[in-house]
Amino acid sequence: MQSIQYWVRQSRRASFRILFVALVLAVAAISSVGVFSARIEAAVVRDASQMLGGDLVIESKRNVETAPWLSVLDKPEYAGLMQAQSVVFPSVVPSERVDLLVSLKAVNDTYPLRGQMTVRNAQGQDEKLASGPAKGELWVDQGVLGSLDIELGDNIQVGEITRPVTRVILVEPDRGGGFVNFAPRVMMNTADLDESKLLGLGSRATWRIYFTGDKPAVDGLITELTPLLSPVEEIETLENGRPEVSGTLERANDFLAMAALIGTMVACVGIALVAHLFAKEQARELAVLKSLGYTPRHLLRMWAVGMGMLTLGAGVLGVALGWLAHWGLLALLAELVGVDLPLAGLHYLPMGMLLSALLLLGFAAVPTWYALRAPAVAVIRQQTLKSNRGQLVLSVLFGVFTAIAVCLLIVKNITLALLLFAGFVGTSLVFALLFWGLLKSLAALGQGRSRGSNIAVFQSMSRRSGTLVLQGVSLALGLAALLMLAVVQGDLIDRWQEAVPDNAPNRFVFNIQPDQVDGVQQTLNTASQNPVNLYPMVRGRLSAINGQTITADTFQDERARNTVERELNLSFTDTLPTHNTVTEGDWFSLTAPKAEVSVEDGVAQRLGIGLGDQLTFDIAGTPLTAEITSIRELRWDSMEVNFFMIFPTQVLSSYPQTWITSVSLQGDKATPVSRELVRQYPNLTVLDTELVITQLRKILGQVGQAVQFVFMFTVMAGGLVVVACVMTGARARTREAAIYRAMGASTSQLLRAAWLELSVLGALAGLVAAIAAQGLGWGVAHFVFEFEYMLSPPHIVAGVLAGAAVSVLFGAWSVNSVCRAPVLQTLRQVGV
Template sequence: MDPIRFSWLLTRRDWRAGELRLLAAALVVAVAAISSVGFFVDRMKTALNQQARQLLGADLVVASEAPLAEPLETGASERGLQRVHTVSFPSMAVAEAAGGKGEASSLLASVKAVSAGYPLRGTVRVAERAGGPDAPAAGVPQRGTVWVDPALMAGLGVAPGGRLQLGESSFRVERLITLEPDRGAGFVNLAPRAMIALEDLADTKLVQPASRITWRLLVAGEARAVADYETWLKTRLPRGARVETLEGGRPELRATLDRAQQFLALVSLLSALIAAVAIAVAARRFAQRHLDGCAVMRALGLSQGRLLAALLLEMLWMGLAAGALGAMIGWGGHLALIALAGPAIMLQLPPSSPLPGLQAMLAGLLLVLGFAAVPLARLAGVPPLRVLRRELGAPPVSAWIAAASALVAFSVLLLWFAGDRRLAAYAIVGFALGAVVFVGVAWGAIRLLSPLRHLAGGGRGSAALRVALASWTRRQGASIAQIAALSVGLMALMLLTVTRGDLLDSWQRASPPDAPNRFVINIQPDQRDDVERSLRDSGIQGAALYPMVRGRLVAVNGRDIDPNALGDDRARRLVDREMNLSYMDRMQAHNQVAAGRWIEASRPEVSVEAGMMKTLGLEVGDALTFDVAGEPVTASVVGTRRVSWDSMQVNFFMVLSRSALVDRPQTWITAFHLPEDRPQAVATLLERHPNLTVFDTTAIVRQVRGILDHVVRAVQFLFVFTLAAGVVVLYAALA
């Protein structure tokens, strides 16, 4: 008989007899659990990525310190991408005195000239007056007008309708900027914003050969076209130009999104584990109930190979049908989850692709094959004599083979769903060790309890106890497997419960409500004590001051660095200009040693941020030489650090020992949280020290916390949903 037709007949017979229903039910619930989380996670990840792209104002940004060549825009145009231009630079903004009376006030501002259509992603929000309601901006500033942010308005004492001088042009203040989606984290961008139309830029006469100006080309469009354009750019970027993405250009947001990705990986990983437990128990039950039927077929002449092929095909048909049903249920489940969680999550979720459903179906088939292959192989090898001698069973298979088959399937599934090899490896090792421990405990418990069946006295309760203990001792293998499976499943559920609070707490600690929202730079060494005293008198506590030394990396291990020889564009930019160095005796609390050790104050040593270490291709033990005010400073790399960029604290890529930099020209920097009810603290500080520059990072902190709050709300609901799905899966498996 044709194997496919025969397997189909077996499938129909077993389904009508109810033999497949438990396994199918377990698979349906398993696929539904995985696909429900998968559909929701897919939509949430897409929404988070879309929101993250708003922080660039585009899908991709090309930035340069010189005007961008026309071919770069032509390449974007040929791919059907939307394009806008911005030009940003620092400049003094002067508030003109009303009626020409009184003194004009001035303040360093970050000027941005934008073309029509800006931004391509996200929305600029504006208000007509301070404290008034804001709304999405309709277009960009009109010619002759300027939009300013609250810090510039307060610093200059200018109001809508007033006049602001930028270079040789006078502008009417028209709007107050309340939200700018692509506000960067560089010091230039931390200065108060003044936004004008790109057509007005030439009239200001502020674009001069020596000016610190950044030209940007913002592009947006279909993901495939954007990716193709990014690839095309790699060989065509002129020197000094760079491609900015969220990952490379916004380190303070990259860590936040990384935490979101880690959570999503954890949810998928534990959902897959719970599904594996259910399939394992159901597959074992199916094999035990088919021993007699397979023995009859073997007695009638069916070979072991043909029987195994028929059984595997039967699992395939059942898996496809149950997987499709589970995916449909998962789709409905994720819609119910969105209806419940959507208002609280406050994210506009885009449509999901069918990929999570197909992935869940493939995961279900993988689980069936991985956990059912060994039981089915034993089933196909049942001796024909079992028809006459019931004590004969399927040929024994090494427990190690069965465990290896299940472990391989589970490992592939975890690597697939986790998306993080290290996380998956930890989970595989942890749960494998847990399973070994549970098997050992179950075996020991059965051995210890088996003598009790002979000690139980008379009575109805004792008889039930003897029957239960006898069943345990007669079916030691099945009992141990069931106990271990249930224990692993419960361990996964407990892990969800325990880690949920820890995960949320760690996220919220990374960006607390009192995260710094003001940076003060250009503090002279003789002003340190007075600045600290002034902040304390204003009620600002814990504002640590750090030295900042300007230096450029010029050599590694005695060899001069050739920027043109560096393949990475970011690496070229890092060595092409000066960077902010610092020295300190103790490592900052929001830094962690990733490799090596912390620096010693008495030796010329340096600790490098892990990302920069990788970008520049450095290794522990390398000798770095910096040009500091024309003098060489050499220090040995003794370790790398992981920096919490989303903490909004003062951070440095390079931290040297005190002995290396203490005598070099330096200024100091600090960051602190300014409560809304104490705005006079900054005014008092600037009144006593006019040379200081204070940057307001409130907008950036708000962006970081906005994304984090969305993720935290999603965590609350996804953990509850996955926990509920796990309970249902375990119930189906043990029914």
């Protein structure tokens, strides 16, 4: 009972309340992302048996109808296996409103073998069906209806056929629950595919054959097929299937966890500051209790009871707030998730308790222990209790280990967790140096000038630079995160579009068959103001370098691994493309043609290859070895067709090929010409780059809003650090204010000076954050988009204003009591 009464009194302290709120924010930030991720993972587990559409899937980049391994299926032991087929490829659905880029999927009558299609019919009822669309029907995603401004029952054109849209797809088994699909789905029956004339030689399509049956038969089939598959074919099972889905989820979870971690780490700074302040404030009452006969063991027991109550309260409230916040994430990412999620994440209630207890023990245990051991006489006599070196070392060690434990608790990837911790510390140090330099620069303004109120404020800030640097860095971290997202999400895309010339190609036409080249070129030349060039494209996989077979495991760089895992688009020409520049070696010699290849400089650097190296490609099952004789630099912002690998015409022209081009169709010609091409050549895909950018902007907008939502916890945590720093430095502030008042300063003058200090502090934090965001923007522009990026004054101004607003909002009320404290009482308390 005494313990409860003691902690009821302590709860009236401002430091206790700030500590409680900081704990709640930390737990809420983690819980919101954790519950969201848990629900997605639960959906994946729930649908695991359906995510492949079968027990075994063979995926191929070529039509499997003539695959040599099909003869294996004729064996008696595999007669009981059921089969289904699908093919997926990009296409364009024309309409009066927009030419919509879609992901078209054709399935046969037995698809899916596992799971069910969940669709919505014309009556608005949800149905679960054991098969896909029948011949003569089209099923679409909800987004297709809105984009084309149609309703169920209306007809749309797909290639050379026109069919009614009869159902809306809600869940598609082997689509991975609809996670982050770039183009909306249109589904048809394979019986309509030939009539549509959409597929031709070299089409950019993915064929899939699904199998279900007894496990021994499935395992035997895997064993027999594995050595027979070509490099463009692979086996997917429930154990290794849908790696792109699991990888996407893992990256998305890590990204959101990073956002939550930054907020939690900033909250940790506030917890550490307030915990030390709270321990100092407790020292007087603890000393009185000691003088009344309370033993250290009894006091320790009282402290444990209070910390338990604080842990329980902060954990429950933090998890509840996080649970509410995760609904906000679901709303922001609804279109990307695209599937009903089961309730999950209830285990975050005990985890919230664990996190709350961990933070309290890590940041409050050491200062409280020293407060318990402080001599009662020294405290009662108001002697200053200075932290000794042992307390400082232990506090730092406990804090570091606690921060690492929090990183490991939030991010499951140990390497990523440690990197995030190191990155947080490194970024904080850089911010601290910038902030310290800015404070000292402001203080230098007062040298040799009259001591006006502003100059006095700057000099006062310089004397308390240690506390203010910590305060400003914490606030700057939260603001920098938000501004970085704003730059990457909107401004960079706008700059990228501005960097593209007005007459740059705005349509890409691919999947052009060799016998269609002349007709397509004539049509485009008539419609375009500039001559149109068509480029041949041969699909091939890089299989060896200098005679050594390579796989994805050969390389550490993720981009290099992706390059060798997929088929490359190879091309041939005897003339150097106008937007290419040879930086090393010489272009092809027409007098003595040989098996040589020109390589783009970026891919050469990733793969660690150079002039004289021998590259071996697998092209339709046939090996081709060529020597690198030149390295090229490309203008990626030209919006022209670019290739990593270009061969002489004589070397590659005999292989199966399709053609591709880019064209600038201005004004009213763009849509009619695109439609005419698709009508005349149904197998073509006309890609509207403006549409792609719009879709990209939409995805970035949704993800960016979700992450900004999580970063709001960071800003609030930064605001609490502002309050904590103001409270921690209250003694120095009170002494300074008392002296100023004794010299004749009024309360209003002191308040204005305090508000000015908070405004300057926040503005500096915003400036540091804006500089960091602009630096990231430059890095992304230079290394990813590959164009020049100039500083954006509006973002810098926005950062400065946002920092000042947050600092004043959270700190003004904290300094009010300091500025209004009675002069005589204050001078006596501070010993002046």
